[in-house]
Amino acid sequence: MKKLGKIVLLSSLLINPVTTMNVHAEAIVNQDDKSFENAFTAANSYFQTVISNTESHWNEGKLLFDRELYNTQGDKVAYLFKVQQAEQKQGYLIVGIVGGTYKVLESAREGEHPYQNVNKDESIYLGPLSYYKKITGSNEVQNITSKEINKINKVKTIDSSRLMVQKSDEHLSAMNIPNYNYKRIYDVNNTTNINGAITDTIANIVIYWSYTGYPNLNPNHENYDSIHDNLNRLIKNDSSIAIKGLKEYFSTIGKYPLVVNEYSSKGSNAISNTDLFNKYKDEINANRPVWLNTQQHAFYGNTALTGVGYEEIYDPSTNQWLRAALVHDTVSATTKRDLYVTWDSKFTDVKAIIPG
Structure with missing residues (x-):
């Protein structure tokens, strides 16, 4: 006990x-x-x-x-x-x-x-x-x-x-908080202020896969400099070309196929915020860190976070859920540790990065 x-x-x-x-x-x-x-x-x-x-x-x-x-x-x-x-x-x-x-x-x-x-x-x-x-x-x-x-x-x-x-x-x-559910992916890198939030978030995920079954993603096995340099060249911290740049990195440098599934609670193919969280949860349960693009977030502005886990708590007395994403924030004052951030209607985008 x-x-x-x-x-x-x-x-x-x-x-x-x-x-x-x-x-x-x-x-x-x-x-x-x-x-x-x-x-x-x-x-x-x-x-x-x-x-x-x-x-x-x-x-x-x-x-x-x-x-x-x-x-x-x-x-x-x-x-x-x-x-x-x-x-x-x-x-x-x-x-x-x-x-x-x-x-x-x-x-x-x-x-x-x-x-x-x-x-x-x-x-x-x-x-x-x-x-x-x-x-x-x-x-x-x-x-x-x-x-x-x-x-x-x-x-x-x-x-x-x-x-x-x-x-x-x-x-x-x-x-009141009686019921608890939690999952964390361990050993996901936490890059800090190298090439911008979007590029650094993607770098965290590429680095994770480089030592989780896809070694060719890191040509230099002594450090991660080549990953940062090549992603910066391909992505330039620009969300509009980031997925294309990431796929190019996997195909030309790693020689691996890659699928990126995008889910959003906005736009013509919008899903509910609860469904969006469940998509995120599915990725974490599959031990795949997630790119959370918070470009439309009223709090964060144009940035990105690396999703490495989740926490959900159900209160039967009020029939309410308290859900949180466990993230690495590349530009926060509290980097180099896991942060738990409430999941609300402003978390609008989940990008599932699935190596082949």
């Missing part, structure tokens, strides 16, 4: 049973409403479910509230919790509202949270994997990942109707 993790709260924050919340997307939440209690309930339910069903750094960790997160207008949009074991930082959870329910938007099972060196009142969150800090005394924010500085009116903000910490209303609740 696995040990239960410990939960530590500030003594001034008393956790009562979650009852109600109010939908006022434009209101700034006061500290005396129920939003924190709902967020903590969601975080703790998720935390306990993970440590009861998996082995990770969380199993001996403590769940600690760290800070509130804001959008560029100063509205509270999420809560950040950290996991700590003695003096070691063992990951984090960010909780916000999706579809009228407080849920975990993203998490990691190791390392520091992305706001480690940011003042708490300057912590800006524009959705999963999008971390900013407010520059004091100006109308500018800085991307924590790239260090790029932008005017506030130039930064794409969260749709406040989708993600906003709310006041009390009977239509919102925290999620």
